[in-house]
Amino acid sequence: MAVVAKTDKMICLQCKVEMNHHCDKIVYNVDANDAGKTDPCLGGIVEEFHSCPKCGGAASRHA
Amino acid sequence: MEAGRPLFIPVILGTARMGRMSLHAAQLVTEELGKRAGIETDLIDIARLPLPTNDAGEAIKHADYSAKMDKADALVVVSPEYNHGYSGLLKHVLDSCLKEYIHKAVGIVGVSAGPFGGTRVIQNLLPVMREIGLVTIFWDVNFSSVQKAFAEDGRLLDESYIRRIDKFLKELIWMAKTLRQGREQISLD
Numbered sequence: 255m256a257v258v259a260k261t262d263k264m265i266c267l268q269c270k271v272e273m274n275h276h277c278d279k280i281v282y283n284v285d286a287n288d289a290g291k292t293d294p295c296l297g298g299i300v301e302e303f304h305s306c307p308k309c310g311g312a313a314s315r316h317a
Numbered sequence: 318m319e320a321g322r323p324l325f326i327p328v329i330l331g332t333a334r335m336g337r338m339s340l341h342a343a344q345l346v347t348e349e350l351g352k353r354a355g356i357e358t359d360l361i362d363i364a365r366l367p368l369p370t371n372d373a374g375e376a377i378k379h380a381d382y383s384a385k386m387d388k389a390d391a392l393v394v395v396s397p398e399y400n401h402g403y404s405g406l407l408k409h410v411l412d413s414c415l416k417e418y419i420h421k422a423v424g425i426v427g428v429s430a431g432p433f434g435g436t437r438v439i440q441n442l443l444p445v446m447r448e449i450g451l452v453t454i455f456w457d458v459n460f461s462s463v464q465k466a467f468a469e470d471g472r473l474l475d476e477s478y479i480r481r482i483d484k485f486l487k488e489l490i491w492m493a494k495t496l497r498q499g500r501e502q503i504s505l506d
Binding site for chain 1: 322387388390415416417419420450497499500501502503504505506
């Protein structure tokens with residue numbers, strides 16, 4: 255199963271502005287509910303990391 | 318990037334051992350950071366973080382520590398060298414966050430009673446920092462024979478450390494500014 259990156263922007267809960275997607279990382283500490291989200295090519299779940307250009311706050315989500 | 322937002326660079330004291338000399342090193346680096354315009358800092362003592370030990374990772378995230386890591390633009394980790402390694406509690410604390418660290422700079426201060434100034438613990442910390450998303454700088458500060466570097470009251474006895482810390486912090490701050498710009502303005506896509 256290929257994992258495709260989401261294209262919708264995350265919104266900073268504090269500033270209500272679009273966040274910048276600046277990083278993808280493989281994470282391995284998955285629970286049973288995440289088993290189907292594993293990218294077989296990469297060996298884990300692709301996690302996206304986003305930062306707010308106004309306050310600098312960080313957020314993440316599964317790709 | 319919001320104009321005028323200061324850089325926040327907390328200092329993590331990575332040991333809970335009684336009588337730790339690393340406290341003096343951490344206080345000194347915090348003081349030197351605090352003298353710089355546009356920099357906010359805080360000394361985070363891991364001995365004061367009430368993390369449970371019956372679980373690990375982000376499941377035990379501490380709200381205050383997480384908020385400080387989220388706000389941080391860079392970190393200084395002050396670590397003594399115990400049997401060539403870092404303290405288990407430091408790893409436990411570091412592992413409690415992830416998104417808060419991504420693409421942020423980190424500089425490491427090694428502390429030892431022997432002559433090598435924590436070089437081995439710094440080498441051991443580098444792959445950990447990399448895996449949790451921090452970006453290591455190439456300057457370190459090495460407090461060797463730390464019992465001679467500070468008086469019992471924490472007063473610095475060897476002023477040469479001030480210049481070393483200055484070089485270390487200049488590099489860390491440059492990297493913090495650069496990475497903030499990248500995190501907030503440069504898209505991966």
